[in-house]
Amino acid sequence: MLYLGWSERVTSNWVLWQRSQAHASGLLILEGTNVTDTASAPSDTSSLDHIIIRFAGDSGDGMQLTGDRFTNASAMFGNDLATMPDFPAEIRAPAGTLAGVSAFQVQISDHDITTPGDSPSILIAMNPAALASELHRLDLGGTIIANEDTFDERNLAKAGYPINVNPLEDGSLDNYTLIKVPMTSITKEACAPLGVKPRDADRSKNFFALGLVSWMYSRPTDTTLDWIKAKFAKNEQVVAANTAAFKAGHAFGETAELSGHKVEIKPAALEPGNYTNIDGNTALSWGLVAATKLSGIPMFLGSYPITPASDILHELSSKKHFGIRTLQAEDEIAAVASAVGAAFGGHIGVTTTSGPGIALKGEAMGLALSLELPLVVINIQRGGPSTGLPTKTEASDLMMAMYGRHGESPMPIVASYSPAQCFDAAIEAVRIALKYRTPVMLLSDGYLANGTEPWKLPDPASLPPIDVEFATAPNAKNDEGEDVFWPYLRDPETLARPWAIPGTPGLEHRVGGIEKQDGTGNISYDPDNHAHMVQIRDDKVSVIADDIPLTMVDGPDDADLLVLGWGSTWGAITSGRRRAEMAGYKVAHAHLTHLNPFPKDLGDVLRRYPKVVVPEMNLGQLSKLVRAEYLVDAQAVSKVKGQPFTAGEIYDVIVGALQ
Amino acid sequence: MSDTQVPETTKADWTSDQEPRWCPGCGDYGILTAVQMLMPTLGVRRENTVFISGIGCAARFPYYMDTYGMHSIHGRAPAVSTGLAVARPDLDVWVIGGDGDMLSIGGNHLIHALRRNVNLNILLFNNQIYGLTKGQYSPTSEPGKVTKSTPVGSIDEPFNPISLALGAEASFVARTHDMDRKHMQAMFARAHAHKGTSLVEIYQNCNVFNDGAFAQITKRDKRDAMLINLVHGEPIRFGVDNERGVAMDSSGRIELVDVVDVGVENLLVHDETADDPSVAFAISRLATAPTMPTPVGVFRAVERTEYAAAVSDQVDAVTASQGAGTLEGLFASRPTWTVS
Numbered sequence: 001m002l003y004l005g006w007s008e009r010v011t012s013n014w015v016l017w018q019r020s021q022a023h024a025s026g027l028l029i030l031e032g033t034n035v036t037d038t039a040s041a042p043s044d045t046s047s048l049d050h051i052i053i054r055f056a057g058d059s060g061d062g063m064q065l066t067g068d069r070f071t072n073a074s075a076m077f078g079n080d081l082a083t084m085p086d087f088p089a090e091i092r093a094p095a096g097t098l099a100g101v102s103a104f105q106v107q108i109s110d111h112d113i114t115t116p117g118d119s120p121s122i123l124i125a126m127n128p129a130a131l132a133s134e135l136h137r138l139d140l141g142g143t144i145i146a147n148e149d150t151f152d153e154r155n156l157a158k159a160g161y162p163i164n165v166n167p168l169e170d171g172s173l174d175n176y177t178l179i180k181v182p183m184t185s186i187t188k189e190a191c192a193p194l195g196v197k198p199r200d201a202d203r204s205k206n207f208f209a210l211g212l213v214s215w216m217y218s219r220p221t222d223t224t225l226d227w228i229k230a231k232f233a234k235n236e237q238v239v240a241a242n243t244a245a246f247k248a249g250h251a252f253g254e255t256a257e258l259s260g261h262k263v264e265i266k267p268a269a270l271e272p273g274n275y276t277n278i279d280g281n282t283a284l285s286w287g288l289v290a291a292t293k294l295s296g297i298p299m300f301l302g303s304y305p306i307t308p309a310s311d312i313l314h315e316l317s318s319k320k321h322f323g324i325r326t327l328q329a330e331d332e333i334a335a336v337a338s339a340v341g342a343a344f345g346g347h348i349g350v351t352t353t354s355g356p357g358i359a360l361k362g363e364a365m366g367l368a369l370s371l372e373l374p375l376v377v378i379n380i381q382r383g384g385p386s387t388g389l390p391t392k393t394e395a396s397d398l399m400m401a402m403y404g405r406h407g408e409s410p411m412p413i414v415a416s417y418s419p420a421q422c423f424d425a426a427i428e429a430v431r432i433a434l435k436y437r438t439p440v441m442l443l444s445d446g447y448l449a450n451g452t453e454p455w456k457l458p459d460p461a462s463l464p465p466i467d468v469e470f471a472t473a474p475n476a477k478n479d480e481g482e483d484v485f486w487p488y489l490r491d492p493e494t495l496a497r498p499w500a501i502p503g504t505p506g507l508e509h510r511v512g513g514i515e516k517q518d519g520t521g522n523i524s525y526d527p528d529n530h531a532h533m534v535q536i537r538d539d540k541v542s543v544i545a546d547d548i549p550l551t552m553v554d555g556p557d558d559a560d561l562l563v564l565g566w567g568s569t570w571g572a573i574t575s576g577r578r579r580a581e582m583a584g585y586k587v588a589h590a591h592l593t594h595l596n597p598f599p600k601d602l603g604d605v606l607r608r609y610p611k612v613v614v615p616e617m618n619l620g621q622l623s624k625l626v627r628a629e630y631l632v633d634a635q636a637v638s639k640v641k642g643q644p645f646t647a648g649e650i651y652d653v654i655v656g657a658l659q
Numbered sequence: 660m661s662d663t664q665v666p667e668t669t670k671a672d673w674t675s676d677q678e679p680r681w682c683p684g685c686g687d688y689g690i691l692t693a694v695q696m697l698m699p700t701l702g703v704r705r706e707n708t709v710f711i712s713g714i715g716c717a718a719r720f721p722y723y724m725d726t727y728g729m730h731s732i733h734g735r736a737p738a739v740s741t742g743l744a745v746a747r748p749d750l751d752v753w754v755i756g757g758d759g760d761m762l763s764i765g766g767n768h769l770i771h772a773l774r775r776n777v778n779l780n781i782l783l784f785n786n787q788i789y790g791l792t793k794g795q796y797s798p799t800s801e802p803g804k805v806t807k808s809t810p811v812g813s814i815d816e817p818f819n820p821i822s823l824a825l826g827a828e829a830s831f832v833a834r835t836h837d838m839d840r841k842h843m844q845a846m847f848a849r850a851h852a853h854k855g856t857s858l859v860e861i862y863q864n865c866n867v868f869n870d871g872a873f874a875q876i877t878k879r880d881k882r883d884a885m886l887i888n889l890v891h892g893e894p895i896r897f898g899v900d901n902e903r904g905v906a907m908d909s910s911g912r913i914e915l916v917d918v919v920d921v922g923v924e925n926l927l928v929h930d931e932t933a934d935d936p937s938v939a940f941a942i943s944r945l946a947t948a949p950t951m952p953t954p955v956g957v958f959r960a961v962e963r964t965e966y967a968a969a970v971s972d973q974v975d976a977v978t979a980s981q982g983a984g985t986l987e988g989l990f991a992s993r994p995t996w997t998v999s
Contacts, residue, residue: 072994075994075996076994076996078996078998223994267998270998271998272998272999273997273998274990274995274996274997275995275996275997275998276990276993276994276995276996277993277994278993282993286989286990289984289986289989290986290989293984293985293986298746300742300745300746302742319984319989320973320974320977320978321974321977321978321981321982321983321984322983322984322989323974323978323984325745325746325970325974327741327742327745327970329738329741329771330738330767330768330771331767333735333738333768334735334738334741334767334768334771337731337732337735337738337739337742337768338738338739338741338742338745339742340731340739340742341711341729341738341739341740341741341742341743341744341746342742342743342745342746342747344709344727344729344739344743345742345743345746345747345750346746346747347746347747349742363732363733364732364735366732367731367732367735371729457990457995458990460985460986460987460990463986502706502707502708502709502727502743502747502750503706503707503747503749503750504706505704505705505706506706507706508705508706508725508726508727508728509727509728510675510677510721510722510724510727510728510729510730511728511729511730512721512722512729512730512731513730513731513732514730522677523677523722
């Protein structure tokens with residue numbers, strides 16, 4: 001197994017090329033100087049094809065909201081974009097400390113992009129801790145916009161700077177463009193005429209930053225101003241303060257002081273249609289809503305709050321007008337158990353959680369498997385083991401999804417690969433659960449859950465219906481020749497058993513987790529019957545391979561290398577492969593949306609290429625599975641840092657594998 | 660399910676073709692018969708009736724009822740049933756489990772079902788022992804009990820299931836025993852009629868691993884002296900000649916008294932509908948073991964919002980105010996932009 005540590009920031013040729021382009025565009029003409037001291041900067045607006053911005057501040061500074069608003073304005077403007085929130089698990093770590101830094105990265109571009117970008121070229125640092133913790137990510141020569149009001153002795157000390165060291169003053173940032181802005185004091189000044197107390201005005205400084213950045217990147221302002229009005233409608237003074245701060249930031253940019261930094265990123269040439277900027281958890285929730293509509297089967301969600309899955313519970317709780325019933329259960333076990341009960345009653349049983357919750361749900365998943373009832377178990381993966389990294393991403397629950405139940409207990413596994421694609425993945429998970437009467441595991445992760453991208457809204461009429469029927473009549477005869485109902489008499493093609501729900505006269509029957517005779521469903525300890533049932537449950541998953549797409553492959557058939565991925569690595573692998581292709585490498589990318597069963601042609605695909613590497617946010621779980629299944633020398637490339645792969649890292653993996 | 664009259668049924672209609680596999684002489688047989696005989700009198704349909712159990716001897720119960728049924732996993736029956744009842748408020752859901760199932764591994768689900776007040780009829784078969792795993796002490800076993808897992812005596816303090824249920828905000832709590840079919844049926848019928856979670860504790864004899872645990876109070880010749888029959892609106896009296904009773908002293912403490920000492924007018928009058936559960940709780944503490952005079956009957960029966968109905972009301976109210984959801988409406992609920 002090849003294990004690459006990423007302790008050193010990757011500086012690929014691509015990044016260097018980007019920098020040269022940026023220089024050529026005039027963005028960095030003030031590199032190494034302090035802009036507030038420079039009155040004679042050029043005033044023309046330069047144009048870039050993309051930009052990566054990282055907003056960073058204290059947990060209480062509203063950085064997630066600032067990033068989110070900037071993203072929204074960019075979406076409305078028509079850019080392609082991808083975002084990645086990156087925040088600590090603590091709601092409010094001690095103010096001003098490194099532990100409390102909350103960041104939000106966004107890439108906006110005039111063309112199709114698949115990741116929030118490798119390293120930002122702009123860092124907005126609201127305090128010394130944000131600068132100290134995030135500077136290492138910034139491109140050399142990138143731009144720092146720092147709220148200089150916060151760089152006082154106390155905050156500098158909290159951020160770990162030695163006494164009498166201020167990075168804004170000591171020349172240590174000479175390799176960057178440093179823009180010092182007294183954000184707090186200007187915000188307070190702007191709010192003073194409104195009668196806002198200075199302490200309250202302090203809370204609006206993130207809108208100053210937003211206004212400033214909105215000006216620099218020629219973002220439309222109406223979207224943000226309208227949003228402020230609507231969001232804070234209950235408190236006029238807050239609307240006034242935030243509006244004043246936003247306008248002050250915008251005006252600050254517009255005054256001579258920052259001209260030369262105005263950059264334009266033209267709208268991307270996206271396919272015609274209606275778009276929204278959507279995060280993975282919302283898209284996944286909407287997929288579930290669509291699935292209940294498309295199947296006509298009501299939905300029940302049993303869930304226990306857990307990061308980063310809770311937003312699905314929130315979203316579905318607000319969809320009662322779709323007939324969706326939600327239960328915030330007393331624990332993870334009750335959450336899944338209640339969903340099994342609802343499935344017995346003729347609902348689509350759904351439960352949402354993250355890794356620790358999956359560990360608790362294992363026995364009830366086995367029950368659903370034994371009862372052969374439709375259940376969708378959704379795992380928004382996070383760093384583990386144990387509590388691990390609740391707010392950071394990882395994709396290390398694949399083996400648990402495959403094997404994490406006692407006995408031979410196979411479950412189909414669907415994995416989403418981008419925030420918007422979570423919509424399709426959720427529909428697919430429900431489709432398989434309903435058609436094959438089986439629990440299905442849907443894997444997403446923290447990066448997909450909170451990251452966003454533009455999504456072209458589908459035409460509801462174009463979504464394929466999900467056909468499912470309840471049993472209504474007896475299906476067998478007993479020894480006396482009377483009509484009876486056998487709950488385990490299977491459809492010969494799907495191997496699914498009939499779904500007879502309470503309320504249906506004449507089909508009264510009992511099911512249970514104890515082994516049962518195939519057909520009648522009566523308790524059976526017969527050795528041959530058990531062997532038969534174990535095999536049937538395995539076959540039930542295998543036959544799904546005829547009902548799912550072939551492996552998705554991007555790149556030439558005669559490539560020298562195949563990069564095999566699953567889940568959220570799709571964006572980074574796609575971008576990394578494009579870069580490698582531009583640099584002259586012949587490389588293909590296969591991405592799995594179904595992990596159990598695998599697509600029928602996966603073995604052929606893997607054998608088609610001389611080399612296979614598998615980048616994964618774990619220690620090589622998919623690579624182990626494909627090595628075992630297909631006897632191919634698939635090399636694992638691991639990253640387990642709570643952060644997604646960057647395109648640059650994938651590029652380096654490709655180049656490394658081909659050298 | 661339909662407006663037509665509920666068909667007449669007999670015990671046989673509610674009896675499945677599966678032969679019970681409990682030990683001969685098990686108290687479970689008496690409970691099963693009581694339920695199978697009761698069902699035809701409740702005016703309900705077999706197809707709308709579901710029995711759900713966890714794991715244990717008692718948990719085999721659903722297999723013997725010719726209704727819909729599920730033998731689920733250890734301790735989770737109240738949770739499975741909650742999901743079913745919330746999804747399908749039109750059904751009658753009965754939950755079957757023993758003291759290990761409901762009070763140990765599934766204790767959390769039991770108390771949360773009780774506080775939510777989902778429309779479930781929970782029958783708790785309490786035999787104060789683990790039977791299916793062959794004789795370990797349970798959360799209701801008496802201190803000092805010698806079992807395979809407590810060779811020198813149990814040092815655990817047991818639960819009083821009635822006290823526990825009252826503390827968990829239960830709206831209906833009753834106790835009965837497996838030697839008195841009529842009393843069981845009366846309690847089960849009351850539990851069924853109650854809208855919300857009903858808990859009926861059944862003292863059930865395990866003649867293999869804990870034989871005679873309740874004999875001192877449930878044997879026919881002991882009952883008058885040892886069972887305190889709770890009757891709503893009546894002074895609480897018991898004894899062969901009704902000579903004993905329950906009274907509250909000046910400090911609010913509840914105690915057993917001789918009627919002749921205090922006078923009938925000073926006996927505690929049982930009020931199962933009292934808002935405040937503290938008197939019911941005090942009554943539940945009269946006996947700390949089934950060797951002392953023990954109250955049976957309905958401890959508490961109060962009206963409280965039923966959970967599944969409340970869920971349905973919210974679904975209906977939101978649907979009425981927003982209209983039935985459409986995907987077009989869903990997609991339009993976020994800010995969008997158009998690329999032409």
